[in-house]
Amino acid sequence: MRGLEAAVREVLDRRLLPASPRPIAVALSGGGDSLALTLLVDAWARDHGRGLVILTVDHGLRTESAAWTTRCGEIAARLGRPFRALPWEGGKPMTGLPAAARGARHRLLANAAREAGARVILMGHTADDIAEAHAMRAEGSTTPEPREWAPSPVWPEGRGVFLLRPMLGQRRADLRAWLKTRAEAWIDDPANDDPRFARSRARAAGPAPAIAAAQASPTSELCRLADDVGGAITIPRRTLRAAGGDAVLRFVSLACVCAGGGERRPATDRLRRLADALRNSDGDFVATLAGARVEAGEHGVEIFREAGEFHRRGSPPLNLPVGEEVVWDGRYALTAHATGLSVRPAVDVANTLSDDDRGAPPISARRRGGLPAIIQPGGDARLALCDRPDAAVTVRSLVRARLEAAAGLVQREPA
Template sequence: MSQPDPDWVVRAQARLTARLETDSPRPLVVALSGGGDSVALLHLAVDWADAQGRPVLALTVDHALNPDSAGWSIRAEAAARALGADWRGLVWRGDRPATGLPAAARLARHRLLADAARKAGARVILLAHTADDIAESELMRAQGSTLGRLRDWSPSPVWPEGRGLMLLRPLLDARRADLRAYLRDRNADWIEDPANDDPRFARARARRSLAATASVLAPAPDGPVTGVLGVQDDVIRLSRQVTARALSAALVCAGGGERPPRGERLAAILERLRSGQAFTATLCGARIDANGEHVFVTREPGEFRRLASQPLPLPLGVETVWDGRWSLTAPEDGWSVVPAVGRLAGLSDPDRAVLAPLSPAARNARPVLIRNAPDASVLAGEGVKAKALVEARLALALDGMTHELDLDALARGVLPRNHLFSGVTSSNDGAPTRPEETRRE
């Protein structure tokens, strides 16, 4: 008689069922390094997917930082195919930074995983972080690291490659020792990366420290999410009582970047908001305008001048993300996109009428199209399909979409019913409007 699954396996399977679609042809992606944690996740995912009628795609990233890494990829492929999963290998190419190599490698890994997952039609990537990873991360944060907290359900940290993708970590309450015992019971092997014990790296030092003290740090809870009143295209409206986590996400999404604000700068903005003062500030490439009860976050158009941004060509029929905030698809060759700043006078009267209700900052940060003659500017719209990405991205960041089906709806341009701030959206003049007036079908 077979032994019942360990409790952590039952809990992990339940997390997969709670978040993922069943009986779907869409692949379930597993990030497979070949180490014990990810191989255990692969076994767990294949068991679940086989029962649910879904294919599994394992993705292995070769960072080319170890002479044995190519061999590790071969072993990872063998492990995946032995279980009936598809597999693809990805390689990090290009220059390596002189400092901050682990962070650069982590970002490169996420970019490669996101690109491959999107091309495969996936919406969710499974990662094998464990309770030990949480403990190590919390210790590193306590020592001054700016690592983000590990959450079971979170958006891909890279942008725009990770748009519409969520990360699911079903093993956050499992211990590494449990995973390896599980693999031994299945006669499965795994790779041990020597970098995990290399004291040159902060995580390896944290791992040694925790092993020496036999302590486990509990994860700090996520901050609350309140104070987002609505989004109109690329303009976010906030309450003065907005929470730190919501404000941080609003700044990143409105600014179109990836890097969240530093804690002290975020705290200073929150203090000014709470005080009720009128002010304008710039952070993360975003502009905060607070006047009375109206608080709006938009792209800071001065950044375009500071960075001397060049026109971005729009390939025929290919979705192109501009400035991290807008998706543009051109039906003809020859179009490029530029910011509206410095070009408003050249727009047609109808185009200027569209922009008139917006604040000057919001107007100047809108995408404008040029073709052939550099002075022939038109506002991005129906001719070249334009879609603002800010609202959907913010909803993903603030737990507004809780299931894989929500992501599928989002890809089709529909915001799900449990969208975090769907109860009210702001019109261009700041007045609230009911959702049925603005809901996109």
């Protein structure tokens, strides 16, 4: 069993910063996997003087869930660690419940981790979960394969938050054997044996050979070479022409989602046509995808927010509470330092912008329309630019950091 502990500690040492003043967070359901993880991480954190926050999501889908949450709180109290119960409130869908529950769980965990100051959430997935995910996808499920290190899958709640799964090399049976040597009891969720769910069917099929965790994206180098200018992702055309087709395909997908501020990856057919045109054609062209506008010239490609999208879906003003970070359009984090401010897309208030804002270099008119404009109490509008100090509001672009995280350029706990 010492081998199990050493293997998990090796991952923690490699991915976490031992001396960071920030706490780390762990998702505890009370099941065997998450209980083993919590105990292992607690021991590591004590050795390094790190804080640990224990988070439990109560989906409210079973009558026993409140008792399970209470049990998790008791474990946290025994360890002397802060604990937060996170209920999934509101209506539950009649179809697609597992996917909806997964999304709700990640949103609740990401928000709680950020509030606690944690940048990493540890999760108890094992080699068996990787095998089960493969079996589920063979049935037609869209369940993602768990990776050792990945950005939170929800946006914008998961901004700046990463998931660490340090037990992907371990088998579920070994973890339970380790718990038994410590006289620990865990919760067995009856849903794990319910054949209505794809994961239960995959688990009932029996153990499968462990599958290696996914490695960093091959698109990383393209994202490293790309630049972020005022929220626009730019890259030399020759760089895309020299890259492999799959790498360009994924780069374009990530760049459009990040620059467009959305959550969903674009449709494969449209994405493939655009990636092929960027690699294989010589002419200039313009395309839109996933809320982003792609302008391809002879020498360079710019990917930025398509301002016309605001007119199609409507863009009411978003109020900015004083001192509270607000994410606007999935691309900018804004913190107001004065009362009565709101934000709208610049395209909606173009006529009220100052001459300086309308001519702000190096921003083209097409890019300027998708930028945030701060509306003053009297109705005056002013562009919110990251590189222009403003006493009334702090502006932070999320585009570059999101692209780097999605492409695998961040491989360890941020400082």
